[in-house]
Amino acid sequence: MSVIYVLLAISIAVALVFFIAFIIAVKKGQYDDSYTHSVRMLFEDEIIKEKSKK
Template identity: 75%
Template sequence: MSVIYILLSISIIVAVVFFIAFIMAVRSGQYDDSYTPSVRMLFDDELVKEDSKTKTDNSKD
């Protein structure tokens, strides 16, 4: 029974360490994405053109 307590306490300690590492990574800006928004604006027009083509194709049917 004492082994369960030891394993439980070790797993909680490991979980807390990973949670602290995750919080530190978020605060340091590691997950900030500065590249995708600049590229996304280049592809917005293509999506609109495809939508307008499908609307005209659907209206012909």
């Protein structure tokens, strides 16, 4: 029964480490999308043409 408590403690510790790593990555801007905005104007015409055909 004590093994379950040890595994539970280890899994919570690992989950906290991954959560802290995710928060740090978000704060540093790892998930900011700087590429889509620069190429969006290249693909807008195709979207408008597809809507007008329907």
